[in-house]
Amino acid sequence: MEIIVTVEAMRAASRGARAAGRRIALVPTMGYLHEGHASLMREGRHRADLLVASIFVNPTQFGAGEDLDAYPRDLDRDMAIATAAGVDLIFAPKASDMYPAGYQTWVDVDRLTGPLCGASRPGHFRGVTTVVTKLFNIVRPDVALFGRKDYQQLAVIRRMAADLDMGIEVVGMPIVREADGLAMSSRNAYLSPDERQSALCLSRALARARELYRTGERAVPVLLDAVRATIAAERTAVIDYAEFRDGDTLDDVTSAADGTLLALAVRIGKTRLIDNCLLGEEN
Numbered sequence: 591m592e593i594i595v596t597v598e599a600m601r602a603a604s605r606g607a608r609a610a611g612r613r614i615a616l617v618p619t620m621g622y623l624h625e626g627h628a629s630l631m632r633e634g635r636h637r638a639d640l641l642v643a644s645i646f647v648n649p650t651q652f653g654a655g656e657d658l659d660a661y662p663r664d665l666d667r668d669m670a671i672a673t674a675a676g677v678d679l680i681f682a683p684k685a686s687d688m689y690p691a692g693y694q695t696w697v698d699v700d701r702l703t704g705p706l707c708g709a710s711r712p713g714h715f716r717g718v719t720t721v722v723t724k725l726f727n728i729v730r731p732d733v734a735l736f737g738r739k740d741y742q743q744l745a746v747i748r749r750m751a752a753d754l755d756m757g758i759e760v761v762g763m764p765i766v767r768e769a770d771g772l773a774m775s776s777r778n779a780y781l782s783p784d785e786r787q788s789a790l791c792l793s794r795a796l797a798r799a800r801e802l803y804r805t806g807e808r809a810v811p812v813l814l815d816a817v818r819a820t821i822a823a824e825r826t827a828v829i830d831y832a833e834f835r836d837g838d839t840l841d842d843v844t845s846a847a848d849g850t851l852l853a854l855a856v857r858i859g860k861t862r863l864i865d866n867c868l869l870g871e872e873n
């Protein structure tokens with residue numbers, strides 16, 4: 591496995607692969623890799639001849655006062671995980687190369703970025719869609735893989751790729767969880783042992799809603815009460831949002847149906863965690 595740091599070298603590697611008729615897969619990440627990332631990489635391995643993973647903690651998707659500086663980093667460990675998952679090439683650019691002095695161009699997706707994380711993290715998705723567009727332009731993959739853990743992000747990137755005729759297949763992958771249900775996340779590293787226990791309230795709340803839905807409950811206010819009560823049972827948990835929305839449009843819904851999204855963002859101490867499920871589906 592090779593590490594590439596400069597945009598020019600990445601472009602050259604991609605150009606060479608394409609000239610040789612090789613299909614390219616890209617897995618964009620912010621590093622501090624875990625099994626969730628590895629599952630995307632293994633799928634990418636099956637779908638392409640050259641598997642590229644990017645590691646870039648993208649400053650433009652962090653708001654003021656968010657955890658940009660604290661975001662965990664461990665390139666040696668990331669290399670071991672990426673190698674084991676079959677990655678050929680890691681692209682790890684510097685922020686000053688991605689956003690040199692004078693940078694002023696942004697990609698914005700409209701309605702899908704309004705609710706949920708778009709509402710609670712202003713500017714976040716503009717940073718995401720801009721950096722993903724840049725990565726797509728540099729790596730020029732045939733296929734790119736994203737996790738459903740970041741459900742809204744996946745929906746926004748699918749929309750962007752279609753709307754801007756990017757010609758890249760966007761593949762969504764299932765949420766990978768720890769044995770006790772906690773969705774894997776690089777940010778789980780922030781949690782103290784007590785907080786790690788409290789963090790289980792997210793997956794517990796999803797399970798509670800799914801169970802009520804399975805036994806016939808369809809009224810969103812009733813489902814939401816159960817979700818909120820499950821999270822409130824953890825003293826340190828503070829709900830950022832807990833919402834039922836249409837799984838495709840992300841529009842508000844008052845009645846749940848198969849494919850309705852339940853999306854959660856919850857603060858456990860200083861750590862903001864997200865999780866989600868689609869009702870009536872195996873997740």
Ligand code: AMP
Nearest residue numbers: 619620621626736737739740765766774
């Ligand atoms: P991140 O490094 O957090 O920006 O995530 C990089 C990619 O990995 C995104 O497409 C995420 O949705 C995906 N991802 C992160 N955690 C998980 C998980 N637990 N299961 C599946 N995909 C994940």
